[in-house]
Amino acid sequence: MVSVIEMEYRIFGKTEWKVSEIGLGGSWFYGRPEMGLKPVSHGVAVVERALELGVNYFDTAPLYGRGRSEEVLGVALSGVREPYYLATKVGYYPEPFDYTRDAVWRGLDASLKRLKRDHVHLLQVHEAEKAGWPGLFDAGRTIEALLEIQAQGICDYIGLTGSDLDLMSRVLKETDVFVSVITFCKYDLLTREATEELVPTAAAEDIAVICASPLHAGLLGSKREQWMAQGRFADLYDNLMRVEKIVEGMDEPMTHTALRYLLSDNRVSMLLCGVSDVEELEDCVDVSDGGRLSGELIAEIEGDSI
Secondary structure, three states: OOOOOOOEEEEEEOOEEEEEEEEEEOOOOOEEEEOOOOOOHHHHHHHHHHHOOOOOEEOOOOOOOOOOHHHHHHHHHHOOOOEEEEEEEOOOOOOOOOHHHHHHHHHHHHHHHHOOOOOOOEEOOHHHHOOOOHHHHHHOEEEHEEEEEHHHHOOEEEOOOOOHHHHHHHHHHHHOOEEEEEEEOOOOOOOHHHHHOHHHHHOOOOOOOEEOOOOOOOOOOHHHHHHHHHHOOOHHHHHHHHHHHHOOOOOOOOHHHHHHHHHHOOOEEEEEEEOEEEEEEHHHHHOOOOOOHHHHHHHHHHHHOO
């Protein structure tokens, strides 16, 4: 059972939102087609427990289960009275998604139907590199549509996600459209790529930094043996072994140390944990107790980080 007494909250960039430092990512709690879908009740139970634990930020996307994640959240959040923030994304669907104004609007309309609502708090570009600069900013493309959507009150704010750190850094420097940015597997115990330019840029522009998959897609947690058997993320194994030796004497599991490492950076607004069940959720939330890593330990961990 989770031992956290009270969730810690942080300000979400230039907004006035006070968000839980642990957010619920919607990429796993519904199950996966390749692993078998879970009943809707499974995902609802995860969301309900998250709310009980003080989680007030929920992130989803049409890509997750081809809309299944949005459908589950639509059911789970129906009738919820306590305040929360709901974020979804545009991209991938409807297929072929070409980042035109029409595709953005059609994708959003479908998302809202699945979510059973006419408004979301944050609407994000899903993997900006798939659009590129022209797909984002040319006339009749993504940003034009998102600004229309925001002006009509269908979303409060616009966010950015992706893996192309250079592109996202440029977007944040040269525009004032976005209030948040998600970095995925680019900043954690094993890699610090996002801290070279993206994180400092976001901090300078008062843009919320969301670290998604803070356990590096499970390599720092439950998927370690599976990924190593498959050779996935092989370039990180040496660093993984090094970090494991550094933290092996600590009185908490590696997963907790990994999450505390990111929470020790006050430029980070939230960790987005894509949990698959209540047990994994509680394990993540357990870290929101105000405890941070020492400067000495952080320096040692970062000694050979990429």
